[in-house]
Amino acid sequence: MRTLRREPTERTPVWLMRQAGRYLPEYAAVRRGHAFEDFCKRPDLSAQVTLEAQAILGVDAAILFADLPTILEPLGFTLTYDPGPVIGNPARSAADVDAVKEVEDTSALGFVYDTVRAVRKQLPADIPLLGFGGCPFTLASYAIEGGSSRHYEHTKRLMYGDPDRWHAFLGKIGRAVAVHLRRQLAEGCQAVQIFDSWAGALSPGDYRRFVLPHTKALVEAVRPHGPVINFLTGNPALLPALAECGADCVGLDWRVDLADGWATVGHDVAIQGNLDPTALYAPLPELKRQTAAVLEGAAGRPGHIFNLGHGLLPTHDAEAVKGLVKLVADLSAR
Structure with missing residues (x-):
């Protein structure tokens, strides 16, 4: 939290995206026998894997175990997993988009808030809990494509062909996410991260025209309630x-x-990142070299949170992940 405020710290803090995941034997043991959608809606299990990942790795933050597309359910979409998220009623027509609900109450996601309270109750007082949500573009893409996509044909057809309807749709999504994130902060999260996992498919011009106003509005709606980390992957040209x-x-x-x-x-904002996740497959000397290079890029300036450039992978070795956390602590303390 001090680093988010760009205050000096004794070392660089570290947490890892998807730190509660299939690479951890302890996670696999808890998950066994549960369908993913049921697992996500069990606050006792979600809290357990959130807490265990933080304790096992020794990272400086716990990340709420939940899933980005769950916010689409209160908006009127059906969500299953096979194995990734599948939207059963994608919004492909103008009528589908117009039928999306305006959400002012996210109580239907009570299982998420129950998880927040359970984790915060058990988490050490000096360890923050990070909540999270999806950015409007990524969630809209799920809702329109019906799942993951390589080219976003349906999404861009609406975006280019009916800009007014597109902006109305993203406005509904952004306002729902804002309610969801504010509730997470009210229930015990200390900060939130928003993910635009798919916005890298856009050109800078399209991002500014079709997405930036909605992500900016989301951040403005949430920031008075707690700090916001904004993560986008896939296109460095979008950073400005x-x-x-x-x-x-x-x-x-x-x-x-x-x-x-x-x-x-x-440099008036904090920064988070940005080790290539596949560096964790490298021998220890190479992992150490790449970790040191990321730290050196920060040049000791207050405000750097160490993280991967995206999430941990199911095939990562848990011992390598623990070793990375120790490397960050040792190298940054020196």
Whole structure:
């Protein structure tokens, strides 16, 4: 939390995206026998894996175990997993988009808030809990495509072909996410991260025209209630526009040098990142070299949170992940 405020710290703090995941034997043991959608809606299990990941790895923050597309259910979409998220009633027509609900109450996601309270009750007082949500573009893409996509044909057809309807749709999504994130902060999260996992598919011009106003509005709606980390992956050319969203911290993926990325978004915000997740497959000397390079990119400037450039992978070795956390602590303390 001090680093989010760009205050000096004795070492660089670290947490890792998807730190509660399939690479951890302890996670696999809890998950066994539960369908993913049921697992996500069990606060006792979600709290357990959130807490265990933080304790096992020794990271400086717990990250709420939940899933980005759950906010689409109160908006009127059906959500299942096979194995990734599948929207059963994608919004493909103008009538589908117009039928999306305006959400002012996210009590239907009570299982998420129950998890927040359970984790905060058991988490050490000096460890923050980070909540999270999806950015409007990524959630809209899920809702329109019906799941993951390579080219976003349906999404861009609406975006280009009916801009007014597009903006109305993203406005509904953004306002719902804002309610969801404010509730997470009210129930016990100390900060939140918003993910634009798919916005890298956009050109800078399209991002500014079709997405930036909605992400900026989301950040503005949430920031008075707690710090916001804004993470976008896939296209470093979007960083100048991302900086205009007004978040407290900007997450970088591994496709940009950390020093260059920080200079691009401005040193008046904190920065998070940005080791390539596949570096965890490297021998220890190479992992150490790459970890040191990320830290050196920050140049000792207050405001750097160490993280991966995206999430941990199911095939990562848990011992390598623990080793990375120790490397960050040792190297940054020196």
